[in-house]
Amino acid sequence: MTTAPESIVGRGNRDGAALFRQWFEKITQTAEKEQNAAYVFVMGSISEILRTFDFTMVFPEINSLQTAIRRVSDEYLDEAEDQGYSPDICGYVKADVAVQLRGGEHPMGRIPKPTIGVLTNACNTYIKWAEIWERMYQTPIFTIDVPGSREAGSLNPQNESNYKNDLRYVEIQLQELISKCEEITGIKFDPDRLREVLGYSNDMSRGWKKVLELNSNRPSLFNALTDGTVYLGVANCFRGTEIGSKFFSDLVEEMEYKAAQGIGTLTDEKYRLGFVGVPCYPIFRHFNEFFTDWGGTFVNSTYLWFASGGTNHGFEYDLTNPIESLAEGILLNVRGAMDSMFYHENALIDMIDNQFVDGMVFHPIKSCRTVSTGLADSRRSLMTKRDIPSLFIESDMMDKRVVSEAQLKNRIDAFFEGLAVRKQRESITA
């Protein structure tokens, strides 16, 4: 059966939004029924294993950012700061502390308490954050330590002994996590169930990679900052599920259809932009409009890479060898996510060249030193390698107190004026 074209266009956004509501309903039910909830993080959620133990996956980062999108984050931040948390630490942590203090009360539903916390070292603050649950509830905490690239360009030397050492370390930790989950849930680990979950994850990673690549199309098919964030939500919350698998095959179909029909985003695309950093959630739509009002569309972003846990690389698990292959996938994906934050220079050059980017927007934020610490320098360095206009603006993804709309708009307007002059010059000399 072929899908009617009019229902294909925009389907990813419609389905994504519906799935997101469904997901919050599920976690609310988990809270009400006091079922097992695993608190996990987007950069290496280890959903593949946790799903086989029937944990409901809870992403505190997503819960926190939703308070900002729903414009109530300041209430949550204040509450945590009243408990002694500094104004200078990650806002996601503080919003979650407040959610816990409110007994799980959240604008999208009710958040269950953690039965287990599973994290990677992709962000050190994950570890500090989990220590809070450890102390609040005596929650068992499991860190999957994934050694990252030791220096620029050292990714994927699969034949080297160091790579094998790292892989062995990750694999043993996964086995230890499995034992821990068996102990907590009383469920025996089922490798066939894992294979099934890995298969769905493969579909999603393959689809995600394809969707990102398809955005090379002119005009671009989706806005990486807005639409991309919806897709990202599904990529994380539904990882390893049949629903997630179907969503991504539908999304590929939608993007291919739009490409074939020449259908772009709602913006009349004049400038193709790349985005480096984390979105400005307190003024999410508005922030994007500062760009789209000038005809600027975001064709890709490092956020879609690292916040999908590196699944943008499209790594597919070998189902005949599930645990070892899962270890390898986690090593490469999480390492890839870290590289997207710390060592992204070559990837940005590829983005510029392959997705025809006219300008690069760097958006470091106060809350997140993981993503933001190196951005001023990586921008400087990129500018020495590619003659491309760039914009460097700072704000926050949670804290309205450091988001100055007027100042942002001024800087963005000046950036586009520069882009316009440059385009004009290029068209004269062409």
Next chain:
Amino acid sequence: MTIKIFDAWQGLPLDGILEQCQILVEDTDYNAVKRWREDGGKIVGHFQVYFPEEIVHAAGMLPFKVRGASVDATHSDSRFGSYLCSILKTSLELAMSDRLELEMFVSHPICDAARNLAAIWGRNFDYPCQILYLPQNANSSHSINYLKDEYDRLKKEIETIAGKKITDDDLRASLAVFNENRKLLRELYAIKRDSPWKITATEAYILMAIGGMIPREEHNELLSHTIPLIKSRDVKSQDKMRIVIEGGFCEQPPLDFLRTVDRYCYVVDDDLLIGLRWILEDISLDGDPMFNLAEAYLEKSSYSPVQHDLRKPKEKMLVDRIKKSKAEAAIVTAAKMCEPGLEDQVTYTIALEEENIPFFIGEFEENMTSFDHTEIQLETFVENLLFD
């Protein structure tokens, strides 16, 4: 290396020695380190907190502890955005302003900011700039073996730079030097704990900090000579409160901050430069030295906000530190913008309240110059406790 890079203290009485040590610690041109280089020596700069210096030492190179400095970030400021701790900027500044020439720079995944530093450094310098991935799952059955492999990887890099193979015996010899150094530092801290009137926190800090700047053999000689002089110092005990300082594991408070504290309290223990004292016992020289070094990091070590180990809940470790040193109160401070330090302030204060241990909360920056506010707060804190 045949020359001594720091011998200005030799032949001096204790006060003269301490004065020379202070000059060295405050020398932001690192003239002593330059002497090492002028004599053909190579240097590996390693960022806070802990680094297995023995590996660099065994290759005949100087491990230099990169811990920020009291300098303006004139060159490096443009490499960073806002909302960051100062130590990142001043550390890079040392290299960018040519005060510190290195053959290699190593950072660690201690925090979100520091793990970015190797990448930033690497974009600005041609020599190897790496992350040493110390394990962040301290509780896996494989962590020690993983770390041994990671140290072996580092060893190969160091060998390439040194142009020399590091044998197991080289490594054992270095372990012995560092065992001796840690033993001497434990003695220094025992004086602080048992007779704090004999040495101020500032003096002890200076004596310790030098270890990260000069060859450890020289540091051992300095400490071995000085510790007996401190013990026999003729100073009377005063009625000062015994306190522990917590929060100096990475960025360092300025000496004037310590001097301010010295005026009101006896600092009987602290976590200042904890990396130099991370290993708590001698590392065995028997068997595989690299395995022993890795094992010690995980099994014979102190605690800090940048290591998560289920066996070492930090607040319990702090309470323990306070009780063992018979402190009456704690200063729980953190470097400005330091995510792990600021987060653990909450953890610590909850535990201290439960234990009924008075504490004083603060923040510092390595380049702060005004201490009036700290002084007033500290004075009030101490007076309140004395009259409570």
